[in-house]
Amino acid sequence: xxxxxxxxxxSALLIPRxxxxxxxxxxxxxxxxxxTEPSAWSLIQSWLGSLKFSLxxxxxxxxxxxxxxxxxxxxxxSRFLVKNPGHxxxxxxxxxxxxTNVFYSWWFATLLLVFSSSLTVCTLKRYRMIGRSxxxxxxxxxxxxxxxVSLLLVLAGGVIRAMWGEKGVLQLSEGEIATSCESQTGxxxxxxxAVRLVTFxxxxxxxxxxxxxxGDVLYVQWPEKEMMVPIAMEATNTPVVVAPRxxxxxxxxFQVKIERYLPDFYVDAASGEAQSRSKxxxxxxxxxxxxxxxxxxxxxVFARFPDFTRHKKPGVGPRMxxxxxxxxxxxxPAMGRSQGPxxxxxxxxxxxxxxxxxxxxxxxxxxPTTFQGYTFYQLSYNPEDLRWTSLxxxxxxxxxxxxxxFLLMMAGLTVVFCVGPYLDDKRKGSEKTV
Amino acid sequence: MINxxxxxxxxxxxxxxxxxxxxxxxxxxxxxxANVLMSAGALMQTIYxxxxxxxxxxxxxxxxxxxxxLFAWSVAVIYLVLRLQRNIPWLGxxxxxxxxxxxxxASTYETxxxxxxxxxxxxxxxxxxxxxxxxxxxFAVAFLIGIGFLASDRKASTxxxxxxxxxxxxxxxxxxxxxxxxxxxxxxxxxxxxxxxxTYWSWDPKETWSLITWFIYAIFLHCRFMRNWSxxxxxxxxxxxxxxxxxxxxxxxxxxxxxxxxxx
Ligand code: HEM
Numbered sequence: 001x002x003x004x005x006x007x008x009x010x011s012a013l014l015i016p017r018x019x020x021x022x023x024x025x026x027x028x029x030x031x032x033x034x035x036t037e038p039s040a041w042s043l044i045q046s047w048l049g050s051l052k053f054s055l056x057x058x059x060x061x062x063x064x065x066x067x068x069x070x071x072x073x074x075x076x077x078s079r080f081l082v083k084n085p086g087h088x089x090x091x092x093x094x095x096x097x098x099x100t101n102v103f104y105s106w107w108f109a110t111l112l113l114v115f116s117s118s119l120t121v122c123t124l125k126r127y128r129m130i131g132r133s134x135x136x137x138x139x140x141x142x143x144x145x146x147x148x149v150s151l152l153l154v155l156a157g158g159v160i161r162a163m164w165g166e167k168g169v170l171q172l173s174e175g176e177i178a179t180s181c182e183s184q185t186g187x188x189x190x191x192x193x194a195v196r197l198v199t200f201x202x203x204x205x206x207x208x209x210x211x212x213x214x215g216d217v218l219y220v221q222w223p224e225k226e227m228m229v230p231i232a233m234e235a236t237n238t239p240v241v242v243a244p245r246x247x248x249x250x251x252x253x254f255q256v257k258i259e260r261y262l263p264d265f266y267v268d269a270a271s272g273e274a275q276s277r278s279k280x281x282x283x284x285x286x287x288x289x290x291x292x293x294x295x296x297x298x299x300x301v302f303a304r305f306p307d308f309t310r311h312k313k314p315g316v317g318p319r320m321x322x323x324x325x326x327x328x329x330x331x332x333p334a335m336g337r338s339q340g341p342x343x344x345x346x347x348x349x350x351x352x353x354x355x356x357x358x359x360x361x362x363x364x365x366x367x368p369t370t371f372q373g374y375t376f377y378q379l380s381y382n383p384e385d386l387r388w389t390s391l392x393x394x395x396x397x398x399x400x401x402x403x404x405x406f407l408l409m410m411a412g413l414t415v416v417f418c419v420g421p422y423l424d425d426k427r428k429g430s431e432k433t434v
Numbered sequence: 435m436i437n438x439x440x441x442x443x444x445x446x447x448x449x450x451x452x453x454x455x456x457x458x459x460x461x462x463x464x465x466x467x468a469n470v471l472m473s474a475g476a477l478m479q480t481i482y483x484x485x486x487x488x489x490x491x492x493x494x495x496x497x498x499x500x501x502x503x504l505f506a507w508s509v510a511v512i513y514l515v516l517r518l519q520r521n522i523p524w525l526g527x528x529x530x531x532x533x534x535x536x537x538x539x540a541s542t543y544e545t546x547x548x549x550x551x552x553x554x555x556x557x558x559x560x561x562x563x564x565x566x567x568x569x570x571x572x573f574a575v576a577f578l579i580g581i582g583f584l585a586s587d588r589k590a591s592t593x594x595x596x597x598x599x600x601x602x603x604x605x606x607x608x609x610x611x612x613x614x615x616x617x618x619x620x621x622x623x624x625x626x627x628x629x630x631x632x633t634y635w636s637w638d639p640k641e642t643w644s645l646i647t648w649f650i651y652a653i654f655l656h657c658r659f660m661r662n663w664s665x666x667x668x669x670x671x672x673x674x675x676x677x678x679x680x681x682x683x684x685x686x687x688x689x690x691x692x693x694x695x696x697x698x
Contacts, residue, residue, distance in 0.1 A: 058649050410618060
């Protein structure tokens with residue numbers, strides 16, 4: 001089949017179910033009478049709006065995305081260089097050609113612009129086709145149009161955010177009132193109202209049967225069980241041997257050894273060795289090794305960073321099926337720093353205008369509050385001083401547009417993948433009965 | 435609890451053995467046994483997920499172990515639904531192998547129920563993970579078909595046109611299904627991110643790779659339906675797409691985490 005891009009419809013989107021109907025696949029659009037000589041529009045249409053071109057742009061964007069995840073970006077660059085000093089030259093080159101800031105570079109924006117233009121042209125082109133198709137084909141053309149328009153809406157929402165959105169961080173201590181926050185550039189971002197932090201609350205998960213005054217303790221957990229191993233502080237470097245034993249079989253026997261204790265853990269940059277900065281328990285850590293069930297493994301467990309042990313690099317051999325939690329009594333600072341995992345943290349704030357409280361709300365992670373177009377998110381807190389909170393402040397007039405795009409996208413895809421095939425089946429069914 | 439998990443794995447392995455025996459002996463009985471075992475395995479996993487859900491008091495979709503269980507489940511269920519409509523003799527063995535492998539791998543992770551950190555405490559977690567993994571399940575089945583297609587296509591004459599037709603059709607249907615759910619997964623993820631941090635998209639590696647995956651399958655769908663690509667070319671895109679799924683799922687966690695690792 002010969003075709004001129006933009007003039008010939010190779011096939012309407014059809015979901016073959018069993019014997020596909022070939023008649024539909026070769027449906028040909030009759031060229032517009034008015035477009036017998038190539039006008040600028042028909043050139044644009046046949047080139048910018050062609051499937052080949054737009055998919056080519058999609059491939060370019062995908063490649064850019066791959067580059068943007070594999071090459072260190074933004075502030076990652078300096079951290080990467082500390083670890084891999086040898087890559088200085090290469091990274092310098094990549095910075096020069098814009099590969100260390102892919103997603104916020106002019107060329108990536110240009111790609112997205114070309115992508116949008118291509119999609120717009122294709123959409124306009126397709127729009128005229130609705131009238132010329134019928135039945136199930138028409139439904140699918142409409143569905144794909146809706147999908148394409150939804151993508152444009154999402155992109156438009158992103159542009160609105162970039163042009164008119166605002167984003168800042170607000171740090172407040174209890175009782176304090178602020179009328180501006182700090183934008184990403186560090187400049188003050190004024191708010192059209194005042195915000196006061198009433199209280200900040202930190203809620204921890206209950207740690208069952210945790211005696212309050214036992215000194216340092218290592219909890220060893222394995223499926224559905226937990227045991228407690230006191231760590232003899234004065235006897236640093238003296239291994240403590242435990243053998244959690246389950247009745248069921250020998251495979252569950254492990255020897256746990258506390259090999260080292262460092263009160264103030266850090267990794268010496270030069271040697272890569274773990275060392276203690278001081279005798280003060282600023283960052284207590286124990287080095288735990290496990291032998292058993294064919295596994296020999298060791299890892300650092302941190303009192304202050306209970307989640308950290310799980311971020312293990314691959315290729316270190318089989319993982320130990322045990323979990324550790326290190327509770328250090330001495331690491332508790334005066335403000336009651338968290339020991340167990342954090343369950344929730346929330347800030348109760350008042351929004352004031354002309355000295356009057358207009359709204360009082362509690363903001364928690366996953367439950368923000370909006371006041372006069374500004375949305376406040378619970379961002380973080382200061383573990384050393386629990387009177388402080390850190391809120392993210394965002395004004396994004398593009399969100400309704402983006403969400404409309406999301407809804408439309410699901411609607412379009414449903415039409416393409418569900419309604420279309422359903423009608424197809426029905427038609428085939430009725431053909432059979434005729 | 436953990437026994438039910440292990441039993442599910444054992445049943446899938448049984449399905450695998452039976453499906454392989456069926457392929458070698460061509461005796462229908464083994465096909466039936468394999469499918470009964472697959473159904474039993476899927477049922478056991480459903481119960482396992484249900485019990486874990488109620489024990490944890492939240493959807494059990496929050497870490498590597500839980501998501502792998504979901505992955506195995508979604509592949510088994512999608513295979514079983516397909517089996518009701520079409521018969522691809524070797525697909526049962528492939529699906530059983532996939533689900534067994536996913537569960538076996540899951541068992542190398544921490545299995546205890548852990549409390550959730552605040553950012554994960556959201557109903558969006560349930561929708562987001564469930565839709566993503568239904569999508570991944572569809573893509574996994576399409577991948578298995580793609581591999582099977584390329585493997586059987588070498589002996590070109592032995593693949594009957596009717597079988598080719600079936601493979602092409604099942605592949606594009608599973609990818610359409612996967613695409614619908616991956617899109618839903620990405621969008622619910624974006625809505626969640628917006629309600630947790632005030633940005634629906636921040637180009638982090640996980641997000642970016644899910645977008646790359648989405649692009650690959652969008653390309654597949656356009657080539658398939660606008661340009662009539664089928665057979666080997668379609669199979670290659672299905673394989674490429676699934677490699678991208680795997681990278682989004684595992685690669686980003688393990689390979690790219692080096693950049694934001696702690697303790698420096
Ligand atoms: C969300 C995923 C997408 C779906 C489900 C989708 C669906 C479709 C469908 C069904 C058609 C055929 C329309 C018809 O039968 O008249 C189509 C055509 C087209 N799509 Fe998409 N699309 C999607 C995303 C994209 C993207 C990201 C692009 C890239 C810019 C794109 C570019 C095009 C183009 C250019 C055509 C027309 C090709 C031609 O006229 O020859 N689509 N799409």
